[in-house]
Amino acid sequence: MLYDGAIKNASFAVEHMKSGQIEKVHDCLIKTKNIVTELMATLNMDRGGDIAKNLQSLYSYMFSQLIEANMNKKTEPVVIVIDLLKELRAAWTQINSKKKNDAKTQNTPEKGKMQNNQENAEKRISVRG
Secondary structure, X not given: OHHHHHHHHHHHHHHHHHHOOHHHHHHHHHXXXXXXXXXXXXXXXXXXXXXXXXXXXXXXXHHHHHHHHHHHOOOHHHHHHHHHHHHHHXXXXXXXXXXXXXXXHHHHHHHHHHHHHHHHHHHHHHHHO
């Protein structure tokens, strides 16, 4: 997932800042910025409605925080971005698991209907026989 890659690279950037490895900080923040840019590019503004608009605002904010962190070599903006990315990843994971549970729930009554149809057919057969 893109969120995982962005979180990983941003976390590496924080570690590299603490150890003074400026070039590695820059590389990790650029990778994170590229991922955030990709997340923005994949938004469907026509069909996404308010959710897409809100996500675009969040991604733009993250992008500006990453630029600030890279220019000033500060960890605080990166930590903010990491927290936001983790929250969004958790939300999407929860939505995905809810969709899977809903799909299972919708499939279960079908099985019940099939069993009822089989039982009814058996009753009809046994009544005639």
